[in-house]
Amino acid sequence: MKSNMAGILAFSHVGNRKMMREKEGTDAEVQDAFVESGIRLRKIFENLSEAVIYIDKYGKILDLNRKALELYGGSKEELLGKHFTRVNIFSPKNMLTLMKNFKKILSGEETRVNVSFKNKKGQNLSLQCSTYAVRINGELDGFLVILTDITERRKAELQAKEAREYAEDIVETIREPLVVLDKDLRVVSANSAFYRTFKVTPERVEKHSIYELSKYKLDIAELRTRLQQVLAENVAIEDFEVEHNFPKIGWRIMPLNARRVSSKTNKEPLILLAIEDGTRRKEAEKELLFQRKLFDALMDNIPDAIYFKDAESRFIRINKAHAMRMGLKAPEEAIGKMDFDFYPLEFAQKAYEDEQNIVKTGKPLLRKTERIVDKNGQVRWVSATKVPIRDDLGQVVGIVGISRDITKLKQMEKKLRKYSQRLEEMVKERTRQLRKSEEKYRRLIQHIPDVTWTSTQEGKTIFISDNVKQVFGYTPEEIYRKGERLWFGRIHPDDLEKVKKAYKALFEKGEPYEVEYRIRRKDGKWIWLYDRARTTYWNAGRRYADGAFSDITERKELEERLKKAERMAAIGSTAAMVGHDLRNPLQVMMNLVYVGKKIVKSMPSSLAFKPRFEKICEAMERQVQYMDKIVSDLQDYARPMRLELAETSLLTIMKNVLKTLSIPKNIEVAVMVPEDFPALLVDSHLMTRVFTNLVLNAFQAMPQGGRLTIEASLTDKEALVHVKDTGIGIEKENISKIFNPLFTTKAKGQGLGLPVCKRIVEAHGGSITVQSTVNKGTIFTVKIPLRQEVKKGG
Numbered sequence: 001m002k003s004n005m006a007g008i009l010a011f012s013h014v015g016n017r018k019m020m021r022e023k024e025g026t027d028a029e030v031q032d033a034f035v036e037s038g039i040r041l042r043k044i045f046e047n048l049s050e051a052v053i054y055i056d057k058y059g060k061i062l063d064l065n066r067k068a069l070e071l072y073g074g075s076k077e078e079l080l081g082k083h084f085t086r087v088n089i090f091s092p093k094n095m096l097t098l099m100k101n102f103k104k105i106l107s108g109e110e111t112r113v114n115v116s117f118k119n120k121k122g123q124n125l126s127l128q129c130s131t132y133a134v135r136i137n138g139e140l141d142g143f144l145v146i147l148t149d150i151t152e153r154r155k156a157e158l159q160a161k162e163a164r165e166y167a168e169d170i171v172e173t174i175r176e177p178l179v180v181l182d183k184d185l186r187v188v189s190a191n192s193a194f195y196r197t198f199k200v201t202p203e204r205v206e207k208h209s210i211y212e213l214s215k216y217k218l219d220i221a222e223l224r225t226r227l228q229q230v231l232a233e234n235v236a237i238e239d240f241e242v243e244h245n246f247p248k249i250g251w252r253i254m255p256l257n258a259r260r261v262s263s264k265t266n267k268e269p270l271i272l273l274a275i276e277d278g279t280r281r282k283e284a285e286k287e288l289l290f291q292r293k294l295f296d297a298l299m300d301n302i303p304d305a306i307y308f309k310d311a312e313s314r315f316i317r318i319n320k321a322h323a324m325r326m327g328l329k330a331p332e333e334a335i336g337k338m339d340f341d342f343y344p345l346e347f348a349q350k351a352y353e354d355e356q357n358i359v360k361t362g363k364p365l366l367r368k369t370e371r372i373v374d375k376n377g378q379v380r381w382v383s384a385t386k387v388p389i390r391d392d393l394g395q396v397v398g399i400v401g402i403s404r405d406i407t408k409l410k411q412m413e414k415k416l417r418k419y420s421q422r423l424e425e426m427v428k429e430r431t432r433q434l435r436k437s438e439e440k441y442r443r444l445i446q447h448i449p450d451v452t453w454t455s456t457q458e459g460k461t462i463f464i465s466d467n468v469k470q471v472f473g474y475t476p477e478e479i480y481r482k483g484e485r486l487w488f489g490r491i492h493p494d495d496l497e498k499v500k501k502a503y504k505a506l507f508e509k510g511e512p513y514e515v516e517y518r519i520r521r522k523d524g525k526w527i528w529l530y531d532r533a534r535t536t537y538w539n540a541g542r543r544y545a546d547g548a549f550s551d552i553t554e555r556k557e558l559e560e561r562l563k564k565a566e567r568m569a570a571i572g573s574t575a576a577m578v579g580h581d582l583r584n585p586l587q588v589m590m591n592l593v594y595v596g597k598k599i600v601k602s603m604p605s606s607l608a609f610k611p612r613f614e615k616i617c618e619a620m621e622r623q624v625q626y627m628d629k630i631v632s633d634l635q636d637y638a639r640p641m642r643l644e645l646a647e648t649s650l651l652t653i654m655k656n657v658l659k660t661l662s663i664p665k666n667i668e669v670a671v672m673v674p675e676d677f678p679a680l681l682v683d684s685h686l687m688t689r690v691f692t693n694l695v696l697n698a699f700q701a702m703p704q705g706g707r708l709t710i711e712a713s714l715t716d717k718e719a720l721v722h723v724k725d726t727g728i729g730i731e732k733e734n735i736s737k738i739f740n741p742l743f744t745t746k747a748k749g750q751g752l753g754l755p756v757c758k759r760i761v762e763a764h765g766g767s768i769t770v771q772s773t774v775n776k777g778t779i780f781t782v783k784i785p786l787r788q789e790v791k792k793g794g
Contacts, residue, residue: 387399
């Protein structure tokens with residue numbers, strides 16, 4: 001076809017000219033016919049859809065059609081009569097290619113090459129250049145150059161290549177093994193994670209059955225049936241769990257997911273099979289169950305009374321020991337009740353006040369001695385410790401208490417005081433009985449919680465109470481046998497010098513020995529001790545000291561939690577200060593951007609720099625809005641949560657949220673809130689902040705575009721709002737952290753948006769949860785209680 005067109009065009013430019021010369025002198029009708037033929041051919045030439053240039057054998061441009069002028073972007077006068085190498089149509093590299101083609105044409109070859117071209121308008125075009133030699137009576141008359149614009153085709157080819165490489169890169173970065181199977185369940189291809197996980201090579205796997213990975217033990221009837229259904233019925237497989245001892249990698253628990261896919265290069269459908277290693281998750285679930293059983297065993301068998309209460313001092317859980325003290329048949333009988341239901345009013349009121357003070361201040365109550373008179377008139381003494389329970393935001397949501405019955409100890413202390421008084425009166429008269437009395441005293445102190453000891457100046461322990469085993473793990477006999485090396489050798493290196501210095505000062509300077517330090521138990525666990533001794537004495541020519549130490553590990557842990565709470569309070573105070581100081585200058589910036597946009601809008605449209613100024617103003621406005629969101633998050637996080645509740649339409653809230661946001665063009669938004677959805681009793685301003693943050697997060701999670709869906713539904717007690725996106729998802733290890741203040745995975749983010757959302761929703765008595773799958777999307781679910789007075793139909 002190209003060759004025929006070349007002949008026609010050659011005739012239109014040179015053949016017609018030659019025939020006219022040959023027919024000179026003929027009658028007028030013949031001449032008119034040739035003229036009309038030339039005009040018709042000229043029209044065809046001018047209206048061809050391809051650019052055509054005719055160059056004589058010396059390289060001068062003799063003629064070109066309208067399409068060639070459009071590509072060139074100039075006038076015909078600029079080109080006619082000029083040598084084609086001097087009109088800057090082609091680059092030097094492309095010019096050299098064309099010159100070589102001219103030589104090939106002279107030898108009778110037809111040439112077609114792709115060249116790049118920049119026209120006078122500055123457009124970069126890709127052209128397909130076909131060149132033909134035109135001969136008249138066997139002699140070369142010139143060259144016919146036909147140019148086809150293939151710019152868009154080249155762009156499309158490049159985009160297709162980039163898209164293919166992009167998709168391949170995504171598949172290669174997925175950490176889960178992916179494998180493509182044909183209709184016979186043979187491996188077509190797999191990603192790197194597949195080969196890495198199963199420790200095989202492509203040559204070993206491709207074109208082989210998937211069952212060969214496990215020596216046919218994966219050939220499970222149900223799995224084979226479901227894989228065939230994937231192909232035949234387009235039914236996906238989700239979390240089909242397989243347990244198997246695979247070659248090279250050992251025993252694994254692997255959930256399988258599969259779906260049917262199609263390919264342009266394959267006429268038959270294929271199966272995309274995703275293999276997840278769920279071994280660790282299963283093991284973690286077993287470990288969690290084991291830990292729960294340990295906790296239950298501890299609660300059921302520890303002799304101390306343990307109880308958990310909510311912020312209103314109602315029992316959530318108690319152990320068996322506490323149930324027995326309260327005269328209950330089972331611990332469950334106490335759930336939801338208070339101390340007022342079991343104890344006299346005076347004691348219950350005092351306990352309630354102590355617990356409410358913990359809820360209010362967050363300060364624990366440690367080792368408080370309490371006298372209890374139960375409803376039967378029986379008197380008991382307990383040592384009570386109560387500490388706050390906090391949620392993820394640091395708010396106190398309840399308390400946990402441990403109560404140790406020290407009635408016998410109190411009785412012994414009372415007896416001990418009486419005995420000591422009597423002993424002092426008889427000391428002068430009964431000196432000879434001192435050692436015997438001392439032995440009785442030592443037996444008594446074995447029953448107090450603190451560990452008592454007697455040591456020499458060199459640090460050798462000659463006496464230590466039996467309860468040292470519960471605290472330190474070693475028996476008194478082991479301590480006596482191993483001497484000071486056992487004790488000083490297990491003190492934390494950072495505390496050792498402090499202990500030695502204080503112990504030396506006790507004996508050499510008479511200074512009281514009082515020090516807190518860490519020591520490693522026999523089982524390897526580090527604990528904190530509070531060790532003290534007041535004076536020293538001589539006996540049988542050696543100097544001794546009597547002292548006692550207490551296990552203060554629990555107190556130290558509580559102090560550390562208190563410090564953490566104080567740090568979070570400081571963060572909140574700083575956030576409030578920063579938000580307040582930035583608000584005024586930020587408002588000024590917003591006003592300046594507004595004025596700038598007005599000024600630019602009033603400029604004449606003929607000004608060349610007006611579009612640039614408009615883009616600058618828009619960019620400034622976006623940044624100011626982003627700064628305003630940061631300040632709002634800081635203030636929302638820092639300020640006390642005061643709700644202004646009013647009946648509000650959920651659909652109105654969603655419309656206001658989307659109205660204030662700029663929705664990306666590549667994201668589709670669907671709001672599925674029924675018109676008759678019941679009004680909610682909420683703070684509309686704060687709830688708008690919640691859904692604005694969630695929608696913005698969804699937009700940011702879909703940089704390549706996607707779909708945002710907002711759905712609402714009802715239960716008997718709650719309204720549920722689901723904000724779903726089809727974005728990049730959240731990594732599993734980050735799911736539990738996203739509501740923590742200052743945690744963020746974004747390059748531009750402060751980690752306050754989601755904590756603020758959680759705080760607002762929980763202030764309404766609701767909750768916010770998240771479900772996410774990497775590369776598939778995320779669902780945030782906001783639950784809002786339905787108030788009785790605004791329930792639908794009630």
